[in-house]
Amino acid sequence: MAPEPGRRERLLAALSRTREDLAAACAAAGREPGSVRLIVVTKNFPASDARILIEAGQADLGENRDQEAAAKAAALAEDGLEPTWHFVGRLQRNKARSVAEYADWIHSVDRARLVDALDRAAEARGREVGALLQVSLDGDVSRGGVPVPELTALAERVAASASLRLRGVMAVAPLDWEPLKAFELLAECSQAVRGVDAAATEISAGMSGDFAEAIACGATMVRLGRNVLGERESMT
Numbered sequence: 001m002a003p004e005p006g007r008r009e010r011l012l013a014a015l016s017r018t019r020e021d022l023a024a025a026c027a028a029a030g031r032e033p034g035s036v037r038l039i040v041v042t043k044n045f046p047a048s049d050a051r052i053l054i055e056a057g058q059a060d061l062g063e064n065r066d067q068e069a070a071a072k073a074a075a076l077a078e079d080g081l082e083p084t085w086h087f088v089g090r091l092q093r094n095k096a097r098s099v100a101e102y103a104d105w106i107h108s109v110d111r112a113r114l115v116d117a118l119d120r121a122a123e124a125r126g127r128e129v130g131a132l133l134q135v136s137l138d139g140d141v142s143r144g145g146v147p148v149p150e151l152t153a154l155a156e157r158v159a160a161s162a163s164l165r166l167r168g169v170m171a172v173a174p175l176d177w178e179p180l181k182a183f184e185l186l187a188e189c190s191q192a193v194r195g196v197d198a199a200a201t202e203i204s205a206g207m208s209g210d211f212a213e214a215i216a217c218g219a220t221m222v223r224l225g226r227n228v229l230g231e232r233e234s235m236t
């Protein structure tokens with residue numbers, strides 16, 4: 001499907017504005033702009049938008065639902081477009097095989113049984129998948145994430161797996177928390193995980209509304225949707 005007229009120009013303008021905003025947040029935090037990776041979350045937007053972004057040099061894209069992500073990844077791959085895919089949504093074990101097919105990173109690893117299912121699926125495909133442990137900062141696991149007291153054990157499980165690479169931590173700031181409080185706690189969680197594997201240095205934190213706070217607290221990956229693509233229909 002062809003994008004609507006003017007879509008390319010609008011997306012490219014929003015992308016460069018967003019990159020400038022990230023650079024400003026890095027400068028404010030005394031960090032190098034190259035130390036934060038931008039992941040554009042394309043959920044609820046068509047493959048044609050993802051294509052525009054990839055062609056503009058945006059290498060990292062995120063999705064939060066397997067069905068939509070698998071279709072988008074396949075459509076783009078047919079045209080030889082293979083961005084780095086980050087799966088950032090809640091994940092059921094029965095989707096592990098599908099996700100392990102296209103995802104390069106999974107940001108939502110949050111329980112032992114999911115670790116085992118993903119490991120088997122990745123191994124069967126001869127792939128290595130980067131794993132970030134999603135932390136439930138407020139302990140409300142209904143929204144996904146491992147409770148803080150169980151984080152180290154889960155990290156050890158990933159570290160012992162055959163085909164998942166322990167890369168770090170991820171969180172979404174709880175709705176009623178100050179973002180700084182959330183991301184400071186996540187930075188402590190990151191230290192705990194680095195105690196299991198010193199190379200697991202990635203911190204995936206920050207969405208369109210709170211990326212500056214996340215960057216101030218050491219985020220190495222920010223996941224932005226609306227800032228680049230515009231408001232979504234309220235499907236999620």
Ligand SMILES: *Cc1c(COP(=O)(O)O)cnc(C)c1O
Nearest residue numbers: 041064088207208223224225226
């Ligand atoms: C949708 C989503 C994002 C992006 O959110 P925006 O508010 O659109 O920037 C980031 N992380 C996760 C886990 C998401 O589901």
